[in-house]
Every structure is written in C-alpha cells, then in structure tokens.
Amino acid sequence: MSPSGPRTLAAPPRSSWRGRRLHPDHARGLRLTLAAAAAFLVAVPFTLLAVLVLGDWSPLRRLDTTVTDALVGYAADHPAWVRLMTLWTDVFAPMPLRVGALVLVLWLVRRGARQLAVWVAVTMTVGGLLSPLLKLxxxxxxxxxPDPVAEAPGLAFPSGHALNAALAAGVLLVVFLPYARPAGRRAVWTAALLLALVTGFSRVALGVHWTSDVLAGWLLGVAVVAATAAALTVWRADPPGRPAPPTGRGPAAGTGS
Structure with missing residues (x-):
C-alpha cells in the first residue's frame, strides 16, 4: 500500500474471559467478580447454618439456649435495659427501614442517580421477600x-430485623461511603455497624430470637447486598448530585468511574 493511500487501524486484541473478569476498569471486571464471589461465599455459611437448624444440631441448640437464657435473665432484672432495647428494635424495625429506603430512593432519583435508586429498591425488596419465605x-x-420480657409473632429463622438492618447498613455504605470525606467515612461506617449489630443484638436480648437466627439474618443481608451490587454494577453509577460525564466521541469525553 502506498504511503499516501488510506490506512486502516488494527482492531485491538480481544482479551480473554478471565482477563475481562479481573480487569479493574472493565464493566464486568474485577469489582463485579469480587462482589459475586462475596455473595457466594456469604451464602455458603448461611446455607450451612440453615441445615444445622433444620437438623436440630445439639451444639448449636445449646449455644442458642445458653446465650438467650443469660441475656433474658439480665433483662428481667433491668427494666430500663428492656425499654432501651425495645425502643431500638421498634425504631429500626423492618417497616421503618423500608420507609427510610423509599425516602432515599426518591432523593437519589431527584439527584439523577437513577442506577443507585434502582439498586436500593431492588435490594430492600429482595431481602424483604426472602425473609418470610425462608421463615416458612x-x-x-x-x-x-417461662418468663419472657418481650413477645413477637411469627417464626424465627432468619431474623427479619437482623436481615433488614444488614440491608440498610449495606445501602448506607454503598450509597454514601465512596463520596464521603475521611471524617464522613468513619461516621458512615459507625452508623452502618451500629445499625446492623445493635438491631440484631436487641432481638436476642429481648428473647424473641435465637442467636443463630440473628447471625443468619446478617449473613443473608450481606449476601443480598453483594449479589444485587454485582448484578447492577452500582459502583459504576454516578455519585448523587454529580453530573454524568460527557458521552461524545472527542478526546475530552469521559468514561465514568
């Protein structure tokens, strides 16, 4: 071909399936792979725990009974502690958390972060449907x-309070953590951990759930958050309130992060 003739650009080499799965910037790359792997790895101990509960494994039953007896015995002698735990478990019950998630979805939509809004709605909905199904x-x-300090209707495994608190904690981390300053990041982590841990603990402290119920709720919540984040690749969504990058073909066009 003559030097003055038209030139054709060689097509970029196609990467392997493994390379695309582990590429940090690929749309279905490293972070999606890690999230999917995390969902699987968290679902495994949840499944094992469910099998042990169904099989009435005696060491697990003894552990549940020992912890519940100790916490309920303490609560019976401390009415103020019961009122505090009851207040916490009511404020952060599944329904108030869902209302809070709806408010967050509307805020994200108004800010233009529609992908994050969809993810929050899907995550809370999937978790909300799994809990009663698994209980049945x-x-x-x-x-x-013999002497309960609180009562709750329905079945026990997994704890709906613990599951929804873990979902809400995951939503806080995914939505706000990437865009917070260092002090804000510590506040987000603290709020998320307190929400999940204290809510789950309150259910055992009040004697309305076994410890393994709460642990199962936490595990399932983490698995749902990781699975839905992997499915919707929410880390590639634009930050709330931040304009989307340009999509033109010129050299100044952004690619999103």
Whole structure:
C-alpha cells in the first residue's frame, strides 16, 4: 500500500474471559467478580447454618439456649435495659427501614442517580421477600421462655430485623461511603455497624430470637447486598448530585468511574 493511500487501524486484541473478569476498569471486571464471589461465599455459611437448624444440631441448640437464657435473665432484672432495647428494635424495625429506603430512593432519583435508586429498591425488596419465605421453609419457632420480657409473632429463622438492618447498613455504605470525606467515612461506617449489630443484638436480648437466627439474618443481608451490587454494577453509577460525564466521541469525553 502506498504511503499516501488510506490506512486502516488494527482492531485491538480481544482479551480473554478471565482477563475481562479481573480487569479493574472493565464493566464486568474485577469489582463485579469480587462482589459475586462475596455473595457466594456469604451464602455458603448461611446455607450451612440453615441445615444445622433444620437438623436440630445439639451444639448449636445449646449455644442458642445458653446465650438467650443469660441475656433474658439480665433483662428481667433491668427494666430500663428492656425499654432501651425495645425502643431500638421498634425504631429500626423492618417497616421503618423500608420507609427510610423509599425516602432515599426518591432523593437519589431527584439527584439523577437513577442506577443507585434502582439498586436500593431492588435490594430492600429482595431481602424483604426472602425473609418470610425462608421463615416458612425452615419453620423454626421462636424461644418459648417461662418468663419472657418481650413477645413477637411469627417464626424465627432468619431474623427479619437482623436481615433488614444488614440491608440498610449495606445501602448506607454503598450509597454514601465512596463520596464521603475521611471524617464522613468513619461516621458512615459507625452508623452502618451500629445499625446492623445493635438491631440484631436487641432481638436476642429481648428473647424473641435465637442467636443463630440473628447471625443468619446478617449473613443473608450481606449476601443480598453483594449479589444485587454485582448484578447492577452500582459502583459504576454516578455519585448523587454529580453530573454524568460527557458521552461524545472527542478526546475530552469521559468514561465514568
């Protein structure tokens, strides 16, 4: 071909499937792979725990009984502690958390972060549907104590409070953590951990759930957050309130992060 003739650009080499899965900037790259792997790895201990509960494994039953008896015994002698735990468990119950998630979805939509808004809605909905379904499948009764300090209807495994608190904590981290300053990041982490841990603990402290119910709720919540984040690749969504990058073909066009 003559030097003055038209030139054709060689097509870039196609990367392997493994290379695309582990590429940090590929749309279905490293972070999606890690999120999918995390969802799988968290779902495994949840499944194992469910099998142990269904099989009435005696070491797990003894552990649940010992912890519940100790915490309920303390609560019976400290009415102020019962009121505090009851207040916390009511404020951060599944329904108030869902209302808070709806407010967050509307705020994200108004800010133009529609992908994050969809992810929040999907995550809370999937978790909300899984909890009653799994309760029916496992059919585990709540603790039947001679002197209860609180009561709750329905079945026990997994804890709906713990599950929804873990979902809400995950939403806080995914939505706000990437765009917070260092002090703000510590505040977000603290709020998320307190929300998940204290809500789950309150259910055992009040004697309405076994410890394994709460642990199962936490595990399932983390698995749902990781799975939906992987499916919707929310880390590639634009930050709330930040304009989307340009999509033109010129050299100044952005690519999104």
């Amino acid at each position: 499948l496992v059919g585990r009764p709540r603790p039947d104590l």
